[in-house]
Amino acid sequence: MNGFRGLFVTGTDTGVGKTIVTGALVAALRAEKRNIGVWKPVQSGALLGSGETDAERLLQYTGIDERAEHVAPFTFQAPLTPMLAAKQDGVEITLQEIISAGQPLANRYESILIEGAGGVAVPLTEDSLVVDLISELRTPALIVARTGLGTINHTLLTVSYLQQHGIKVTGFILNDGESDEIYNDSSITTNAELIERYCGIPFLGRFPRLMDEMNTEMLIQVIREKIQLTPIRQALTVQSMEEE
Numbered sequence: 001m002n003g004f005r006g007l008f009v010t011g012t013d014t015g016v017g018k019t020i021v022t023g024a025l026v027a028a029l030r031a032e033k034r035n036i037g038v039w040k041p042v043q044s045g046a047l048l049g050s051g052e053t054d055a056e057r058l059l060q061y062t063g064i065d066e067r068a069e070h071v072a073p074f075t076f077q078a079p080l081t082p083m084l085a086a087k088q089d090g091v092e093i094t095l096q097e098i099i100s101a102g103q104p105l106a107n108r109y110e111s112i113l114i115e116g117a118g119g120v121a122v123p124l125t126e127d128s129l130v131v132d133l134i135s136e137l138r139t140p141a142l143i144v145a146r147t148g149l150g151t152i153n154h155t156l157l158t159v160s161y162l163q164q165h166g167i168k169v170t171g172f173i174l175n176d177g178e179s180d181e182i183y184n185d186s187s188i189t190t191n192a193e194l195i196e197r198y199c200g201i202p203f204l205g206r207f208p209r210l211m212d213e214m215n216t217e218m219l220i221q222v223i224r225e226k227i228q229l230t231p232i233r234q235a236l237t238v239q240s241m242e243e244e
């Protein structure tokens, strides 16, 4: 049985801000005295020790006391889809190895937020995509998407693909990201409402562009002010009850 208690944070693409949003959500949930952990099953694009990997960023944002190699048991240097990045390092991993490597970490927490790599159809291993990992873990999914023009199509496709695989979608968050583009984009006033209308998945809020250093206190404040946590708390609770 591969079931994990948690929520899988996926995105409409790589670079949409899954790491910052995941870190902020975990920090806000932990501030409520919940024992929530964070897991990055496979990461690519930087090496541990650089301070640039997602595991290191997640630990920095949340203040969790874990070793980065436990948060991300598989790290590959090349900025490529994990399957290819692993190949370049001469490694071949299986979906079952990825899942087994996360189990000891998950066992230390009441629930975990899991950050994917890129979007839902990104090759993780020779014969699996991110969506297959979510299916195996049996967690619901939360989508992080860009705020601006193009996000309706990307988000509706992501919702549809997850649902075709029997995965429950808890909601979507639109992230302003680091680009200036959205400031002249009139679609931002209607994107969230249109996505909700066409797929029926709740909009949980807009994550603002952060200019200052991203410390834990500031991230908790951003989540409290901008993001609806109730559906996320419910997703984590319902799952725990289903397991009993």
Ligand SMILES: Nc1ncnc2c1ncn2[C@@H]1O[C@H](COP(=O)(O)OP(=O)(O)OP(=O)(O)O)[C@@H](O)[C@H]1O
Binding pocket: 011, 013, 014, 015, 016, 017, 018, 019, 020, 021, 054, 116, 117, 118, 119, 175, 176, 177, 178, 207, 208, 209, 210, 211
């Ligand atoms: N709201 C924001 N404010 C400021 N910078 C942001 C924001 N969201 C994302 N960024 C920056 O944009 C870059 C890309 O975001 P990030 O690495 O979080 O994407 P990702 O979805 O986690 O990508 P990956 O698929 O590699 O995990 C990072 O440098 C991040 O710090």
Ligand SMILES: C[C@H](N)[C@H](N)CCCCCC(=O)O
Binding pocket: 014, 044, 045, 078, 079, 080, 081, 082, 117, 118, 119, 121, 122
């Ligand atoms: C390198 C990086 N940061 C990633 N998380 C891997 C993203 C792979 C995306 C593949 C793709 O969709 O074309």
Ligand SMILES: [Mg+2]
Binding pocket: 017, 018, 019, 020, 054, 115
């Ligand atoms: Mg990331």
